[in-house]
Amino acid sequence: MGVDVVLKQVSRPGTSSKRRRLTQLDIVPDTDDVFARICERSKLPMLSRVDPYGDLILTAAEMPQLLEEVETERKLTTDDQERVLLAAVHHLGERCSTEPYTELHLQGD
Template sequence: MASDETILVRRGDVVLAVNGALEPLSQPLGEGFRMLEEVRGMGVDVMLMQVAQRGTSPKKRRLTTVDVVQDGADLFSTMCTNSKLPMLARVDPYRTRILASADMPQFLSELDATRDLVTGQGELDILEKIRGLAERCTEAAGLELHLEGD
């Protein structure tokens, strides 16, 4: 194995990264090698966006990021995937779902119901941050919540 190669683990599969390309590792790691990082799955980042649109043409629609909660550890994504609640269950870790202020009462209700079921501090923290963005979306005109899959 050359010194410029990087070993990565993704969900238990060992892969070799050579010049940005991933391929299965052809042999077990020898002594003296160690894992540098774990590649995470698809998180869902939550972005509070300001919408500015002059006229009715969608071409004139402009989005500005106001605030972001990143799901780097896949906590929110996993909660959505496992959820039986209608809005959270429709969140796709590979696509973007846009929620308007009219969607916030249901979204906030489902976040609260999910918060009552989780016990991990990481899950509780990310739910509180997302809830904060959702409350801000409710309070101001022209804001949307974008649930951005990877």
Template structure:
């Protein structure tokens, strides 16, 4: 089960959650489960607390304020192939875009 990462713009008029609207901006799919495999390599060690919350069976929503930690943990993932490096690069690109725009969220959606 892969985890697709999607950058979303959040539009919300007023305070009612019913008025919350998500607009997809960009996506980094994980059809080969590269991201999940990399996260599984560090799971349980306590070195990547944010990434350990990633679950291939549920969703995790991260705010722009969480992007520095997310980027730091991505940079410390053990990569051994070009496919690993490319997958992390795509996630870093989305995380940087999210960090730069307070009206966005990063959605990590499992299958």
């Protein structure tokens, strides 16, 4: 029940939403369910919205809140594995906030 964090580039040739294409740019896999557990216990609004069985798609406009919440959780944890994973998620969030036409997909199992 991990939650993989995937940075995707969005391209939409033409005006039809049916022609929307996503290309994976980078991923932080949650093979040990570390991120899923962090989100499950989090009291922060955006992280607590993450569904370990569904998907949550975030845009650049939502990155300031996500980055702040990820940093808050990183400062609170004493677990090295959680710190490393949260730093990687933070990095993808920063990329999403600065790279045009990208989304951050939080993909549950």
